[in-house]
Amino acid sequence: MSEITVLPVPVFSTLCNAAFALRREVFVWEQKVPEEEEHDSYDMTATHYVAVADGEVVGTLRVIALEEHIKIGRVAVRQAFRGRGVARRLMDQAMADARAKGEDRFFLTAQSDKLGLYEKLGFVAFGPEFTDGGMPHRAMRTYDKDSATLQD
Template sequence: MEITVAENSIQQQDAFQVRTLVFVEEQKVPADLEIDELENESIHFVGYEDGTPGAAARMRLVDEYAKMERICILKDFRGKHYGNDLMRAMEEEAKKRGMQKAKLNAQTQAIPFYERLGYTVVSEEFMDAGIPHKTMTKQL
């Protein structure tokens, strides 16, 4: 999978499409919570396999952290380690921008995935869009 920073409106729409399919359609997150007022200040990522978008995420630079958000892989693309590729690309972009720490709010079912990538849980469980999460951080 080729992961790229969305540099035009087509790539950004591809990222939004993947996010909508995963979060709104599959996980039943309200659409107005998924695409929000922070999109314009975010760096968007989209992953393509043979020209088809299958992965997406966004990153914001908040205080001393690269905040990794909306990380998702379409169902048909899961199990191929594309999540690893997406996270690696985001971390590399964060480092290019001078960031030394990353933070994310992980759905609790995804915590083992992020732990394998070196993230550590730093919060108690909390609800976001009706889904249990915990905050995790990593030194880049």
Template sequence: MFEVKIACTEKERDDAFFVRKKVFVEEQGVPLNLEIDEFDKSATHFVVYEDERPIGAGRIREIQEGIGKVERVCILKEYRGKHLGNLAMKALEKQAQETKMKKIVLNAQSYAIPFYEKLGYVVTSPEFMDADIPHRAMEKDIEA
């Protein structure tokens, strides 16, 4: 059974970092010092679990009043294609709405743009490089 939890304990935060390191550092080659950053202390972290096993992660932080930035959304390779990214994003969006955010912005890796478009996000920038990976900025209004 899959569930998404807000990381409230040190173990849950470590679970989120475990998944992020597997996906971004080991699989995609992002340097660890870029992956783990100064915003990790203040962001709200999410972990996708299969039973007790961490298999996905993401975080959200308020960057301006009413605007949340979703970052570090990832699913372990062997679990992709099972709609777990949708599950994670719905949890992140729910948290944003509950904390009175009106808009979510994110920087999507270019290959993932169709995934975010299906969730209602629109591209707002030309392609740019981040950690040597092509990205585009996207956003979605979430006001109820």
């Protein structure tokens, strides 16, 4: 496999624009998420991460610093690079960077068929399943695990 480099990038930089294009490819074209739901106001203030292989952006995610926790979202990996640990590398780097700033409470909403990846990273699912972008999702967090219960 090509060497993967993970790094934070400024919004609207060339690499961030490539990340936005990858998100469109994965979420809008592949998963049929309505385009108007794919981008939101958080894109302007989030910290964006990219995974680069052979000069190409092959994965991305964004980190939003909220008062109650760090929210990770918009995790996307180019189809040809799935199953190679790209999402895990992105998550590991983003969480390590946040921890270096004293943050240790992480939250995300995961597509229900992707829960296993996030469980391996220390997240637990809680609350009811809900639909986002036309797909079933679960809220997940790394804190208050004892009180995290699923509702169906």
